[in-house]
Amino acid sequence: MYQINLQLQSGAPQTLTEQLYQYLKESLIKGTFKTHEKLPSKRNLAQGLQCSINTVQAAYNQLADEGYLQTREKSGYYVADLGGILKLEPKQSKEPDRGQSEESYRYNFSPQGVDHQRFPFSLWRRLSHQVITSEDTELLSISDPKGIPELRSSIARYLRSSRGVHCTDQQIIISSGTEFLMQLLIQLLSENTVYAIENPGYEKLNLLFKSNRVHYVSLPLDEHGIEVASLQASGADVLSITPSHQFPTGRIMPVTRRLQLLQWANEKSGRYILEDDYDSEFRYGGKPIPSLQGLDGQGKVIYLGAFSKSLSPALRISYMVLPEVLMEHYESDLSFYFCPVPLIEQKILHTFIERGHFERHLNRMRNLYRQKRELLVTCISSLLPFAEITGDSAGLHLLLHIHNGMKEEELIRRANQAQVQVYGLSRYYSQLPEKKGTASILLGFATVEMDEIPKAVSLLQKAWSD
Amino acid sequence: MYQINLQLQSGAPQTLTEQLYQYLKESLIKGTFKTHEKLPSKRNLAQGLQCSINTVQAAYNQLADEGYLQTREKSGYYVADLGGILKLEPKQSKEPDRGQSEESYRYNFSPQGVDHQRFPFSLWRRLSHQVITSEDTELLSISDPKGIPELRSSIARYLRSSRGVHCTDQQIIISSGTEFLMQLLIQLLSENTVYAIENPGYEKLNLLFKSNRVHYVSLPLDEHGIEVASLQASGADVLSITPSHQFPTGRIMPVTRRLQLLQWANEKSGRYILEDDYDSEFRYGGKPIPSLQGLDGQGKVIYLGAFSKSLSPALRISYMVLPEVLMEHYESDLSFYFCPVPLIEQKILHTFIERGHFERHLNRMRNLYRQKRELLVTCISSLLPFAEITGDSAGLHLLLHIHNGMKEEELIRRANQAQVQVYGLSRYYSQLPEKKGTASILLGFATVEMDEIPKAVSLLQKAWSD
Numbered sequence: 001m002y003q004i005n006l007q008l009q010s011g012a013p014q015t016l017t018e019q020l021y022q023y024l025k026e027s028l029i030k031g032t033f034k035t036h037e038k039l040p041s042k043r044n045l046a047q048g049l050q051c052s053i054n055t056v057q058a059a060y061n062q063l064a065d066e067g068y069l070q071t072r073e074k075s076g077y078y079v080a081d082l083g084g085i086l087k088l089e090p091k092q093s094k095e096p097d098r099g100q101s102e103e104s105y106r107y108n109f110s111p112q113g114v115d116h117q118r119f120p121f122s123l124w125r126r127l128s129h130q131v132i133t134s135e136d137t138e139l140l141s142i143s144d145p146k147g148i149p150e151l152r153s154s155i156a157r158y159l160r161s162s163r164g165v166h167c168t169d170q171q172i173i174i175s176s177g178t179e180f181l182m183q184l185l186i187q188l189l190s191e192n193t194v195y196a197i198e199n200p201g202y203e204k205l206n207l208l209f210k211s212n213r214v215h216y217v218s219l220p221l222d223e224h225g226i227e228v229a230s231l232q233a234s235g236a237d238v239l240s241i242t243p244s245h246q247f248p249t250g251r252i253m254p255v256t257r258r259l260q261l262l263q264w265a266n267e268k269s270g271r272y273i274l275e276d277d278y279d280s281e282f283r284y285g286g287k288p289i290p291s292l293q294g295l296d297g298q299g300k301v302i303y304l305g306a307f308s309k310s311l312s313p314a315l316r317i318s319y320m321v322l323p324e325v326l327m328e329h330y331e332s333d334l335s336f337y338f339c340p341v342p343l344i345e346q347k348i349l350h351t352f353i354e355r356g357h358f359e360r361h362l363n364r365m366r367n368l369y370r371q372k373r374e375l376l377v378t379c380i381s382s383l384l385p386f387a388e389i390t391g392d393s394a395g396l397h398l399l400l401h402i403h404n405g406m407k408e409e410e411l412i413r414r415a416n417q418a419q420v421q422v423y424g425l426s427r428y429y430s431q432l433p434e435k436k437g438t439a440s441i442l443l444g445f446a447t448v449e450m451d452e453i454p455k456a457v458s459l460l461q462k463a464w465s466d
Numbered sequence: 467m468y469q470i471n472l473q474l475q476s477g478a479p480q481t482l483t484e485q486l487y488q489y490l491k492e493s494l495i496k497g498t499f500k501t502h503e504k505l506p507s508k509r510n511l512a513q514g515l516q517c518s519i520n521t522v523q524a525a526y527n528q529l530a531d532e533g534y535l536q537t538r539e540k541s542g543y544y545v546a547d548l549g550g551i552l553k554l555e556p557k558q559s560k561e562p563d564r565g566q567s568e569e570s571y572r573y574n575f576s577p578q579g580v581d582h583q584r585f586p587f588s589l590w591r592r593l594s595h596q597v598i599t600s601e602d603t604e605l606l607s608i609s610d611p612k613g614i615p616e617l618r619s620s621i622a623r624y625l626r627s628s629r630g631v632h633c634t635d636q637q638i639i640i641s642s643g644t645e646f647l648m649q650l651l652i653q654l655l656s657e658n659t660v661y662a663i664e665n666p667g668y669e670k671l672n673l674l675f676k677s678n679r680v681h682y683v684s685l686p687l688d689e690h691g692i693e694v695a696s697l698q699a700s701g702a703d704v705l706s707i708t709p710s711h712q713f714p715t716g717r718i719m720p721v722t723r724r725l726q727l728l729q730w731a732n733e734k735s736g737r738y739i740l741e742d743d744y745d746s747e748f749r750y751g752g753k754p755i756p757s758l759q760g761l762d763g764q765g766k767v768i769y770l771g772a773f774s775k776s777l778s779p780a781l782r783i784s785y786m787v788l789p790e791v792l793m794e795h796y797e798s799d800l801s802f803y804f805c806p807v808p809l810i811e812q813k814i815l816h817t818f819i820e821r822g823h824f825e826r827h828l829n830r831m832r833n834l835y836r837q838k839r840e841l842l843v844t845c846i847s848s849l850l851p852f853a854e855i856t857g858d859s860a861g862l863h864l865l866l867h868i869h870n871g872m873k874e875e876e877l878i879r880r881a882n883q884a885q886v887q888v889y890g891l892s893r894y895y896s897q898l899p900e901k902k903g904t905a906s907i908l909l910g911f912a913t914v915e916m917d918e919i920p921k922a923v924s925l926l927q928k929a930w931s932d
Binding site for chain 2: 018021058061062065066067068080081082112113114116117119121122124125128129132133134137139140141142143176177179180183187191204207208211212213224252253254255256257258259285286287289290312313314315316317333334336337338339340341342343344345392
């Protein structure tokens, strides 16, 4: 019999039982006991180790529960048949390199993110204080997989009044990002669906379609958006667009093109338009452009929105409006997915909207972003004479076409050397166009501070002049 | 020329511009203007409506921005060619029926949910108060797609010390539910992967695999878990199991079976074991059973965990530990998915764990749930002599086999009539076994109160005795 050579340490962080359990388990794993060997009786081992029988009993029981030992009625504990397969050599584990993050520069014209100074922190804190209460017996339960009814109702009201969306509360599904809604849609729509995306467009869509193993095509834009002839020829069933403010070109799709696309969708069953209305709250030259969904009378538009631009991307709250037929499919096939947004956060947001804070916040932010955009445009006009701004006066970014003979890569490299992060248009092409046009640079202005704008543009002036 | 027959209302909720814009847009949509017709000059219309030229200008500009009107240099505004396709009749919209929710009974032995009385509401409120601060400049930004490094580090430490999981912080991915992690895995693993699930098992897995259009088989269990011969014969590549406390049978998989399954996984590349460790924190008869992942030296186990049982399902926080090779694939192909858990919540949970609150909460809840389980077992033993309890003394549910001659459906129907909600075992079978055994009923005891337990069991006694 194998000698149990252990000194139990009383007063150690581990209890005596844990010490004995750990020692025996390691011996069993090392193979120092033979299969079917009988272990010392509880009494003998307890005497040898100078501990109580209960200590030995507890360690033996745990090992038996885990299957290392077998008990035989009125006989004792025996080593289980571990089949000699325990001595697998563990692979050498290495600490993988941290993912290369983008270098960070002094000024960052990122098209992602929101202004950090104006978020209503103290209000959000107060609302969370009110919401987190033991009196709310629902707060720990899983509720409606589409999101809590009161928040869906607030969102539906907002969409009807501010975005001209035709919808009932029942058509709203809340989730934690466009990509999660898109995954639901991919599972909801037919397996053979071919998707069409804008080229250039939101850079994640092609990654998303690729990793979800669905067919997609990327279609060229003319000055009004997706070219109808290309769409017709593409064989696509579902078209994803950003009509209120095309990302990244910033163009508004006129009503004529909207109607042509709706007509395309109406020509065949299974055709849908995904309207991604990601930043339509912010328009400075006029009212926000009403949604395409509002023109649709046939249930052909799936409307997607988010609070990423209007509140913060770190909140991870987005939503979609499903046509009724698709909602019926969702209810029967996909409602097993729980809404990923925490209940507490849904309740905070609901209260924030219902008490009018969201509208006030939007108005404040619209003014702030208008000022930032105007200042940026003024600085560009006076300091970068070789730059032409296109796109509607809207959203949180603008597009610059640079006519100084430099290529996009060079513009970016020089900007970075001057500690300014800018974004080339080509990163938004899933397929680069054959003949490259002017070098184009995207400037997001949400996260830069007002007083940084002149400094950063002046750095760009030096970087881009020779 | 069409007569503009409008009375502007000053003092109305809508501005004069909005009234005019709305009126003109509706007229354009109705087709009351002819294509290419010239609209009245701004000056004439302003005179006719007795408003300022600016009002007319703003309304005209908005309609031009949206594409309803076209401007001609020094000439004015003309109706755009809307192609006569505007008069689509909207479908009659109906308010769909609300999804049929399960009827609610007075006592509910749901296997989902946690005890509502003992959640540390005031502590959570205090931590959220500390976390939501304008001084934290990261709070509004998108951060690491795998979750914030400090929370991943807390989780990794917890898993190493409490669950015997071998992992670095770098191997952790945080998400908002097992189903979202599973979707990541489906996209990460090869398209032709065949999955195997436990039968009976977690009822959502087959729905998930079905809606994700992947191949899966459900495999029978013997007293130790998945039958190895069935697994070998199934052609499966990836096996999903709950070894610490099989759901729903409550059995512990012994180390011998664990080693056999690891050996199966090691026999072929592309084979993996998904270890769903959903409620292992709660074990009453001994220490928690260490994870299967801890036995794996070859990077063959993907470990999944969640805070749904240990804190609350409404928080929507789960995580997985990826083997290093898969993490490299994830980093290159799937890191475009943002972590769906709000940053604020990640920071609260991190602080909760780091300050020792999580450990204390677990100990408190383990005691509470032990008491509930003991009381439930006592009541069943004395009141339901025809019921046999199986499974380990662990988790938040137990399984009853009822030997009174009634079938499962009848047991459920009678329980419901007595205002007690219970759950039949057959709902957890993706394929019902050919010969049905004893009627078996699942009782979850997390959400019922201590003083409700004797009342509910006594109602079951009456309902199930004839």
